Amino acid sequence: MIAEVGHFALALALILAFAQATLPMVGAQQRDARLMATAAPFAIGQCVAILAAFFCLMWSYAINDTTVANVVQNSHSQKPMLFKITGTWGNHEGSMILWVSILALCGLAVSAFGRGLPSSLKARVLGVLGLVSVGFLVFILRTSNPFDRVWPPPVEGQGLNPVLQDIGLAIHPPLLYLGYVGYAVTFAFAIAALIEGRVDAAWGRWVRPWSLAAWSCLTCGIALGSWWAYYELGWGGFWFWDPVENASLLPWLIGTALLHSAIVVEKREALKTWTVLLAIIAFGMSLLGTFLVRSGVLNSVHAFANDPERGLFILGLLLFYVGGAFLLFAWRAQAMAPTGIFAPVSREGAIVLNNLLVCSLSAVVFVGTLWPMFADALFGAKVSVGPPFFNTAAFPLVVPLILAMAAGPLMPWKRAQLWPVIQRLWAAALIAFAAFFVALLLTGAPVLPAVGFAFAAWVIGAALTDIADRTALFRTTLSNSWARARGLPRAAWGAALAHAGVGVVAAGIAGMGLAQEKLVAMAVGDSTEMAGYTWRLERVADAQGPNFSARRATISVLQDGRVLHVMEPSRRWFPVARQNTTEVAIRTNLIYDLYAVIGEEDAATGKAVIRIHYNLLAPWLWLGAAVMALGGGLSLADRRTRVAAPNRKAVAQGAPA
Helix, strand or coil, rough: HHHHHHHHHHHHHHHHHHHHHHHHHHHHHCCCHHHHHHHHHHHHHHHHHHHHHHHHHHHHCCCCCCEEHHHHCCCCCCCCHHHHHHHHCCCHHHHHHHHHHHHHHHHHHHHHHHCCCCCCHHHHHHHHHHHHHHHHHHHHHHHHCCCEEEECCCCCCCCHHHHHHHHHHHHHHHHHHHHHHHHHHHHHHHHHHHHHHCCCCCHHHHHHHHHHHHHHHHHHHHHHHHHHHHCCCCCCCCCCCCCHHHHHHHHHHHHHHHHHHHHHHHHHHHHHHHHHHHHHHHHHHHHHHHHHHCCCCCCCCCCCCCCHHHHHHHHHHHHHHHHHHHHHHHHHHCCCCCCCCCCCCHHHHHCCCCCHHHHHHHHHHHHHHHHHHHHHHHHHHCCCCCCCCCCHHHHHHHHHHHHHHHHHHHCCCCCCCCHHHHCCCCCHHHHHHHHHHHHHHHHCHHHHHHHHHHHHHHHHHHHHHHHHHHHCCCCCCHHHHHHHHCCCHHHHHHHHHHHHHHHHHHHCCCCCCCCCEEEEEECCCEEEECEEEEEEEEEEEEEEEECCCCEEEEEEECCCEEEEEEEEEEEEEEECCCCCECCEEEEECCEEEEEEEEEECCCCCEEEEEEEEEEEEEHHHHHHHHHHHHHHHHHHHHHHHHHCEEEHHCCCCCCCC
């Protein structure tokens, strides 16, 4: 009965979404206040219906209802309750329910917090969100119904993929989808602006919180996925340029450009057309990621499904939404004449340069990710594009991007002079040179990691310079600087923190360039030396988990004959899924990670294959991402970011429609 209730709730949500997509749009076109007012109730009703369906599916997983095909395919009675619940979205059908649930919650948030929006704009935004919901609800009901029954019901389910039975990956999809779907809201604002033919400072202020929230969530989602791959897959790296990894990176890069452009629209009413275009592309990249994960056109360890029918359906949605948006953009973009004039050397100019470099980097990632598919389709050639291509192609773009990122916040709006900005960055440049030479002399680092440390120090130093400049540090008394610091808006602190987070990530990447790795076959009692430590295999024994059996090694890490750490990597066997997984042992002090993996054992010699790593500054990769997201959250907490902008008539009297 619960499954039927969930199925009915999805059908009801589709009806409400269709009404939300049509009636408010008609009302906005006809200036009918009653029809426009229906947008919020329909959005609330759709949200309630979709959440009801989601909780019905979650209940089916919690009680292990083996009459539901989705539960049979992805769950098992022996699975821990936590992973029964999180397994709700650990599969294709459930993940799509999560997708539309977050979309419905975004519509609810626009209804609740958009009281300051003009009624016509609010109706159109909710109408576009309703139209997006219609497409995905039709997709779910047509190709991916999670409430299909199976009869007769089997005694047990097939179990969830063992690599997904992890708390990190349980949290990763919701955060990632919050980012993806957040760009659906900025997309809706862009389409509404194109229909009205008007973008102004108020529009920029309404869009910026959504782009900021989506960017912060996507940052957390990508970082959490990278961390999961680091400790769960047992390969010792953090980013492999996998197609699905790249699919999440693309909207993040475009979203970064969108976030900065929205600031220019809000402050200077410039870059209007460009910002609307970025909002469309960011959502298009989110849909592209959804397509790549589910179509099976590209192989990836992260892929949810391998179903061409589903892939074609999502491709159709991508062409409909993004293609339609581009047509509307071509028709209406000329109505959004720019009003903010600025010199090339200015804060606006720095943001434009930032946008060009970020979008060029996105183009490199896009081409490298999709080229194997096009090469196969057009020429029948099997091509593999891997890390060497991406690293080589991205480096020339990242270098000027990091250099420019430091100077932009120190420039005034409209017109600036370059020399005073360079003078204020002398301390950051000094710190960067010091980091470079210290890395070369003390660690014996190759030139490239040393350059990475210099860039990291440059970005962090520039962020500190920005705060010091705003607070007049060293130019006035400490009490006066402290008073200035307390009076700084949270958005200023958030921007500096996010930029500093980029520097911390850069330091982590440079540190991983100095990582050490060793692969050795060891019998119990054997030891090996690496990174100044002695690694000794103490024993290998069997262990039993709730739904798996394990072969666990105990490794002592010694220095000067003293045991510092005891590490227990293991290999797990899941009999239901008939699959092995690797459980890594990690000991960290936030400066470096000691990392151990156990491989296969040789029955003849009794030796086990042990791989050990010394990963310098590896924790900084995810610490930096957390700092970036914290900066975004701090900016979002600024009241000036969250409050509704003044009525647009007051912002620009008599502006051409």
